[in-house]
Amino acid sequence: MPSDAAARRIRFRDMLASGRLIVAPGAHNGLSASMIDRTGHACIYMTGSGVANGLTGKADVGLLTMTEMAMMARFVVEASGVPVIADADNGYGNAVNVIRTVREYEAAGVTALHLEDQVIPKRCGSIAGKAVVPAEEMAGKIRAATDARQDANLVIIARTDARGAVDLDDAIRRGQIYAEAGADMIFPDALLSVEEYARFAAEVPGPKVFNMGGYARKRTTPKLPLAEVAAMGYAVVLFPLASIRAGIRAEWDMLNGLRERGTEHEIEHLADLDGHPVENWYEFTGISDVRALEEKYLPEDDVAARYAGGAGHRPGDV
Missing domain, CATH: 3.20.20.60 (Phosphoenolpyruvate-binding domains)
Structure with missing residues (x-):
């Protein structure tokens, strides 16, 4: 193979x-x-x-x-x-x-x-x-x-x-x-x-x-x-360079918006991301894959305890 x-x-x-x-x-x-x-x-x-x-x-x-x-x-x-x-x-x-x-x-x-x-x-x-x-x-x-x-x-x-x-x-x-x-x-x-x-x-x-x-x-x-x-x-x-230039253009525009309008600009940006694959950034960058590996290889009780009382985004949540 x-x-x-x-x-x-x-x-x-x-x-x-x-x-x-x-x-x-x-x-x-x-x-x-x-x-x-x-x-x-x-x-x-x-x-x-x-x-x-x-x-x-x-x-x-x-x-x-x-x-x-x-x-x-x-x-x-x-x-x-x-x-x-x-x-x-x-x-x-x-x-x-x-x-x-x-x-x-x-x-x-x-x-x-x-x-x-x-x-x-x-x-x-x-x-x-x-x-x-x-x-x-x-x-x-x-x-x-x-x-x-x-x-x-x-x-x-x-x-x-x-x-x-x-x-x-x-x-x-x-x-x-x-x-x-x-x-x-x-x-x-x-x-x-x-x-x-x-x-x-x-x-x-x-x-x-x-x-x-x-x-x-x-x-x-x-x-x-x-x-x-x-x-x-x-x-x-x-x-x-097609994708990196597109990404840098978006980043440039975001940074200028933050400088000019602060949090309000990001709030509007988040609204525009509704339903987009990058809306949930942690899921997009693979945190659920990490959780799956933890459940596969780490002691079951340790994983359960880690997530039972922890605050923040929970892997798998949409």
């Missing part, structure tokens, strides 16, 4: 083989991963930018270490039950460093991971000012990654940022080289038009990833209907 992580990798391989477009919303922590799973999505993308923004409060410019990213990957995997594609940045070094990166991410239980060809320090792919390593160096990192994995079903994705750093022709050339080096999928980041995405898909072999990213006011990458993305030949589409 395969482990849970191994089963997810087999499931993801089957999803790829089906030919149906895989949609992966971005998660930046365990709670967001849980929500993606609970709202019925079949795949999760652990967004590097979202993790960097959420943990540091700063821009995605290579501030996080491999250890921090692998830790978050573990949280994302454990909070969900669906395949997880994880951002592994540029592998946090050369091909030798990539070996440890792959092993740490694999141990965290991810289904797939992507490595990019940016220099260190890297930056968010949709932001100007990027530079890339030689294609031959990146090909060596891909070979190291595929050799390092213990589970042959762990999907190694090679991302190229060459469109922003050089030009489209170089991005296509690199995609072809990375596929030849053994990458399971190719990920062209931050292309600038429908035509560029279509040309890349036509000229680079194997399954490919489409990043529905770019979150500046002035768009730098196109937002396309999913049917059009699938028709081009892409296998996976990512929505990296």
Whole structure:
């Protein structure tokens, strides 16, 4: 019987083989991963930018270490039950460093991971000012990654940022080289038009990833209907920061309302949540699961005594 992580990798391989477009919303922590799973999505993308923004409060410019990213990957995997594609940045070094990166991410239980060809320090792919390593160096990192994995079903994705750093022709050339080096999928980041995405898909072999990213006011990458993305030949589409930006907007508005109106603002907010899944926050975040574990593993009399006279929200109450 395969482990849970191994089963997810087999499931993801089957999803790829089906030919149906895989949609992966971005998660930046365990709670967001849980929500993606609970709202019925079949795949999760652990967004590097979202993790960097959420943990540091700063821009995605290579501030996080491999250890921090692998830790978050573990949280994302454990909070969900669906395949997880994880951002592994540029592998946090050369091909030798990539070996440890792959092993740490694999141990965290991810289904797939992507490595990019940016220099260190890297930056968010949709932001100007990027530079890339030689294609031959990146090909060596891909070979190291595929050799390092213990589970042959762990999907190694090679991302190229060459469109922003050089030009489209170089991005296509690199995609072809990375596929030849053994990458399971190719990920062209931050292309600038429908035509560029279509040309890349036509000229680079194997399954490919489409990043529905770019979150500046002035768009730098196109937002396309999913049917059009699938028709081009892409296998996976990512929505990296869509949910975190929506959540931060709501948080921003709430905080401004509290500053301006105090408790009255939260009372109105609570009224708007009537019947919503997040209305009962303690239940939404799993306190009833904790109570069930207590009843399963702790002495029955101790659990009964703990809840008999205790005040506050009682797990299971609506």
